Amino acid sequence: MVNDRIVLDVMGGDHAPDVVLDGVVLVCNPDGELYVDPARLILVGNEELMREGLSKRDCSASVHLEDAAEVIGMDEKPGVALRAKPGASIPVGIGCVRAGKAGAFISMGNTGAVVGAATLGLGTLEGIRRPGIAITTHMTGRPVTILDMGANVVPKPAHLLHYALMGSTLASDVDGVKNPRVGLLNIGEEASKGTDLMRAAHELLSNSHLNFVGNVEAGEIFGEDVDVVVTDGFTGNVFLKTLEGLSSFMLTQVTQQLDAHQAGWGAEVLADLRHHVDYSEYGGALLLGVNGVVIIGHGRSDARAVANAIRQAARALDVDVNADIVRALALQSP
Amino acid sequence: MVNDRIVLDVMGGDHAPDVVLDGVVLVCNPDGELYVDPARLILVGNEELMREGLSKRDCSASVHLEDAAEVIGMDEKPGVALRAKPGASIPVGIGCVRAGKAGAFISMGNTGAVVGAATLGLGTLEGIRRPGIAITTHMTGRPVTILDMGANVVPKPAHLLHYALMGSTLASDVDGVKNPRVGLLNIGEEASKGTDLMRAAHELLSNSHLNFVGNVEAGEIFGEDVDVVVTDGFTGNVFLKTLEGLSSFMLTQVTQQLDAHQAGWGAEVLADLRHHVDYSEYGGALLLGVNGVVIIGHGRSDARAVANAIRQAARALDVDVNADIVRALALQSP
Numbered sequence: 001m002v003n004d005r006i007v008l009d010v011m012g013g014d015h016a017p018d019v020v021l022d023g024v025v026l027v028c029n030p031d032g033e034l035y036v037d038p039a040r041l042i043l044v045g046n047e048e049l050m051r052e053g054l055s056k057r058d059c060s061a062s063v064h065l066e067d068a069a070e071v072i073g074m075d076e077k078p079g080v081a082l083r084a085k086p087g088a089s090i091p092v093g094i095g096c097v098r099a100g101k102a103g104a105f106i107s108m109g110n111t112g113a114v115v116g117a118a119t120l121g122l123g124t125l126e127g128i129r130r131p132g133i134a135i136t137t138h139m140t141g142r143p144v145t146i147l148d149m150g151a152n153v154v155p156k157p158a159h160l161l162h163y164a165l166m167g168s169t170l171a172s173d174v175d176g177v178k179n180p181r182v183g184l185l186n187i188g189e190e191a192s193k194g195t196d197l198m199r200a201a202h203e204l205l206s207n208s209h210l211n212f213v214g215n216v217e218a219g220e221i222f223g224e225d226v227d228v229v230v231t232d233g234f235t236g237n238v239f240l241k242t243l244e245g246l247s248s249f250m251l252t253q254v255t256q257q258l259d260a261h262q263a264g265w266g267a268e269v270l271a272d273l274r275h276h277v278d279y280s281e282y283g284g285a286l287l288l289g290v291n292g293v294v295i296i297g298h299g300r301s302d303a304r305a306v307a308n309a310i311r312q313a314a315r316a317l318d319v320d321v322n323a324d325i326v327r328a329l330a331l332q333s334p
Numbered sequence: 335m336v337n338d339r340i341v342l343d344v345m346g347g348d349h350a351p352d353v354v355l356d357g358v359v360l361v362c363n364p365d366g367e368l369y370v371d372p373a374r375l376i377l378v379g380n381e382e383l384m385r386e387g388l389s390k391r392d393c394s395a396s397v398h399l400e401d402a403a404e405v406i407g408m409d410e411k412p413g414v415a416l417r418a419k420p421g422a423s424i425p426v427g428i429g430c431v432r433a434g435k436a437g438a439f440i441s442m443g444n445t446g447a448v449v450g451a452a453t454l455g456l457g458t459l460e461g462i463r464r465p466g467i468a469i470t471t472h473m474t475g476r477p478v479t480i481l482d483m484g485a486n487v488v489p490k491p492a493h494l495l496h497y498a499l500m501g502s503t504l505a506s507d508v509d510g511v512k513n514p515r516v517g518l519l520n521i522g523e524e525a526s527k528g529t530d531l532m533r534a535a536h537e538l539l540s541n542s543h544l545n546f547v548g549n550v551e552a553g554e555i556f557g558e559d560v561d562v563v564v565t566d567g568f569t570g571n572v573f574l575k576t577l578e579g580l581s582s583f584m585l586t587q588v589t590q591q592l593d594a595h596q597a598g599w600g601a602e603v604l605a606d607l608r609h610h611v612d613y614s615e616y617g618g619a620l621l622l623g624v625n626g627v628v629i630i631g632h633g634r635s636d637a638r639a640v641a642n643a644i645r646q647a648a649r650a651l652d653v654d655v656n657a658d659i660v661r662a663l664a665l666q667s668p
Contacts, residue, residue, distance in 0.1 A: 140583070150521055153528060154529055154530075185572065187571040187572065187575075195488055217572075217575045217579075218571075218572045219578055221576075231572075234521055234569070235568070237552075238552045238569050239552075240552075241551045242552040242553070242577065242580075245554070246576075246580050250607070257603045257606060257607070269588075269591045269592075272591060
């Protein structure tokens with residue numbers, strides 16, 4: 001059985017440790033809508049700082065604390081930092097999962113360091129060669145899962161097939177999407193479109209047991225016709241940064257307009273728009289394909305995003321998405 | 335001297351020929367803000383249809399008409415269609431430029447057919463091996479030119495250098511940007527980031543005489559720090575489709591909110607937002623690198639977008655951007 005405990009990196013993120021601890025308080029409230037059993041939580045970071053922070057927040061929940069003497073900064077080079085700081089919260093947290101003390105690890109910190117520590121420390125699932133980062137947006141009111149967002153910049157066609165399979169399992173297990181429609185992000189509908197990689201991936205996906213609906217263009221992600229979108233890490237990362245940059249830009253524009261018109265209900269409109277475009281409302285990005293549940297939250301995460309990431313980890317453990325991925329992969333390659 | 339006449343494909347686009355002719359009427363109005371001398375215009379398409387359409391619009395401007403018996407549909411395969419329909423408005427229009435009857439060609443029709451007809455029919459500028467599609471957004475209130483948007487899906491590093499050089503010349507000539515800051519679209523700041531292509535292009539750009547500011551992430555396109563962004567046609571096309579899909583989606587969301595609150599000034603807010611996110615407000619996409627000015631408008635263009643594309647063509651001819659590109663290229667590779 002999968003270990004249902006969750007390690008949370010208290011030191012990672014632009015506003016750590018404060019918002020991370022605020023997030024812990026949110027999930028520990030038994031009357032709150034975001035409740036997660038505190039006994040499942042292991043916080044990793046500077047122990048004294050965590051103890052003080054929790055006491056300052058009147059949080060008496062019996063969460064477990066794991067001391068980590070060092071911190072890897074957001075802008076440190078992942079490889080260098082992991083070698084220089086084996087006692088940092090990210091490697092220590094991943095170590096907890098590796099040692100079987102927990103099933104999941106969450107960090108709002110350095111993405112590259114989490115990917116590196118998790119890939120090396122936990123290893124990949126049986127049959128998976130390269131992990132991929134998946135995000136799930138709910139912009140159109142229903143979940144759309146997209147991967148890879150940058151873990152694997154120059155993938156092989158087989159990696160994209162694996163991403164499709166993992167994304168499909170995630171959509172079905174975690175979001176309850178039946179027989180998820182899988183699309184390949186490309187620059188036109190026809191199988192002959194795009195790069196050699198995309199043509200080869202199209203062929204693999206066409207011959208798979210997945211519900212492959214063919215190539216999709218980026219605009220279709222904001223439509224109704226696809227549940228899982230697969231791409232290489234370069235294109236995925238450009239897509240994600242465009243999404244973040246443009247939605248933030250447009251929210252600013254709308255805010256200015258509402259302010260100019262002194263619309264009393266402006267805050268309400270903005271909250272609703274933000275809710276639609278902000279994927280952190282639904283948790284973080286999942287590093288799929290490693291032996292464990294690994295969630296990378298946005299560095300700018302607020303307490304609510306942290307709480308949602310914790311709930312997302314709990315859900316992924318409860319449904320045991322990794323076991324289903326391994327099963328689906330065995331079906332695919334008998 | 336460059337021929338300053340402009341051929342306009344009246345048959346291309348989702349709402350052709352009506353909106354195209356409406357666009358002609360807009361520019362032919364000597365009192366309008368979008369005025370272009372009608373004597374510069376050559377309309378290509380079904381002559382009877384054009385004559386009727388202009389007369390129905392009480393347009394007495396002395397525009398020249400060039401008959402084309404066929405039309406290439408938006409969804410036709412470009413290569414096949416160009417071979418099967420040599421008498422279609424796109425090849426006939428390009429033929430006018432080739433024959434020296436005009437300096438520019440504009441179509442809201444099949445992008446692939448325009449790229450194919452222009453590349454084969456006009457040839458490339460001296461030193462340029464592959465044309466690229468450039469768009470200029472004014473989202474942040476100032477022009478940002480991005481290329482390639484899909485003409486060259488798997489470019490070589492030297493093509494990206496040429497795109498940078500052409501984009502930089504365009505920004506400086508047409509938009510008056512001094513010493514344009516050129517960025518390479520990538521997934522991180524460091525020179526080592528991204529694919530082999532991006533690393534090689536980074537090196538070429540670093541050693542060029544351009545004002546190269548290094549790698550930029552997609553989100554920075556909505557910021558203040560770059561004037562020209564260079565990328566491969568695959569990534570560029572995904573970026574463009576994301577931009578179009580997301581901005582259209584967000585405008586729908588804002589519209590719904592404004593409607594729900596019965597905000598009387600809603601139309602004003604929306605017009606302003608649209609103005610910001612809609613690049614067709616500033617013309618179409620430019621196919622840079624061919625022997626002539628070629629503009630590809632959006633299939634969904636309205637009359638104003640058509641008029642703006644005509645003005646854009648006039649401007650590109652007036653400043654003779656292609657001559658400057660050839661000069662800049664000669665400077666680059668002595």
